[in-house]
Structure formats: C-alpha cells, structure tokens
Amino acid sequence: MSLPPPHAERQRMHLRRVEFQGFKRGDGLWEVEARLVDTKDQDFPLSSGLRRPGEAVHDISVRITFDERMNILDAATCIDAAPYMGHCNVDIPDYSGIVGLNLFDKFPKTVRELFGGRLGCAHITELLMQLPTAALQTLSSEAVGNFDGDSPPYHLDRCHALEFDSEAVKRYYPRWYRTKVDV
Numbered sequence: 001m002s003l004p005p006p007h008a009e010r011q012r013m014h015l016r017r018v019e020f021q022g023f024k025r026g027d028g029l030w031e032v033e034a035r036l037v038d039t040k041d042q043d044f045p046l047s048s049g050l051r052r053p054g055e056a057v058h059d060i061s062v063r064i065t066f067d068e069r070m071n072i073l074d075a076a077t078c079i080d081a082a083p084y085m086g087h088c089n090v091d092i093p094d095y096s097g098i099v100g101l102n103l104f105d106k107f108p109k110t111v112r113e114l115f116g117g118r119l120g121c122a123h124i125t126e127l128l129m130q131l132p133t134a135a136l137q138t139l140s141s142e143a144v145g146n147f148d149g150d151s152p153p154y155h156l157d158r159c160h161a162l163e164f165d166s167e168a169v170k171r172y173y174p175r176w177y178r179t180k181v182d183v
Contacts, residue, residue, distance in 0.1 A: 029066065
C-alpha cells in the first residue's frame with residue numbers, strides 16, 4: 001500500500017536519508033552503523049557558506065558494538081558535514097557515555113538525560129533513539145524460528161500487531177496468546 005497522492009502540486013526542498021546497517025562480527029559481538037545525510041535541492045545559503053544542490057548539509061554517523069543481551073560495549077560518532085564545520089565537528093560530546101547501557105532498559109530516557117538539548121548533537125541523539133529497533137532487527141537475522149523456549153519470543157508485545165492478546169499472536173504464536181483478561 002502506498003501513500004495517497006498529494007493534494008497539491010509541490011516542489012521538494014529537502015532530502016534526509018537515514019540508513020542503518022547491522023553486522024555480526026567474527027568475535028560473536030554485533031554492530032549497528034547509522035548514518036544521517038541531509039541535502040537540499042536548491043542553493044542553500046547558510047551564515048557559514050553556501051551549500052549547493054546535493055551537497056551534504058549534515059553527514060553524521062554513529063556505530064555501536066553490543067552483545068546478544070543488547071548491552072552496548074563500544075560507541076563511536078563522526079561528523080563529516082555540518083552547517084558549522086569547525087564547531088559542530090569539534091568538541092563533540094562524549095557519546096561513549098552510552099557504553100554500559102542496555103538498548104532495551106530505559107535507553108531512550110537515559111540518552112535524553114545524557115545528551116538532550118545543549119548536552120549533545122541533536123542529530124547524533126536522534127540516530128541513537130533508533131538504535132534499539134535496528135539492533136533487534138540485526139539480532140533477529142539469527143533468531144530460531146520455533147520459539148520452544150520458556151520465554152516468549154523477543155519480538156512479542158513490542159508493537160500493537162504483536163500484543164499478547166492480538167489476533168496475530170493467536171494465529172502465529174498460539175502458545176503465547178493471552179486474552180485481555182489474562183494480560
């Protein structure tokens with residue numbers, strides 16, 4: 001299903017590309033690399049200088065290393081383009097502060113406390129907020145399909161379609177289905 005057609009003629013002014021790549025390392029650990037690139041389709045005058053069409057206004061990357069329990073073991077950031085080079089890319093807040101955090105234990109709240117507003121780079125912090133689901137998708141590449149363990153599959157009850165009392169869980173994971181009264 002696609003979006004409905006726009007209701008008026010329009011001209012694109014901005015393009016943001018956000019890409020996440022997940023990797024399994026040879027040492028048994030996992031990594032996710034995230035990259036955000038903003039470009040304009042027309043000349044974009046900034047106080048720091050003109051950006052030409054297609055030239056990156058922002059080009060920002062993050063990489064985390066984590067284990068199978070979703071604990072972050074290492075973090076790196078990079079700013080290759082920003083509106084105020086020499087400022088945005090210098091003295092970047094120390095995002096290694098996320099090392100030791102668990103991606104599924106209050107991660108967004110802790111990231112906002114550590115790097116929200118003037119405490120961090122808005123775009124790096126934005127990328128960090130999406131890391132839990134990217135990491136989950138990376139690990140799911142090796143998930144066992146039968147889910148015969150004592151615990152529910154990791155992805156159940158993480159979205160509306162897979163709530164324990166949903167029709168999808170009833171159909172595809174009947175062992176873990178619960179009626180609203182049970183939940």
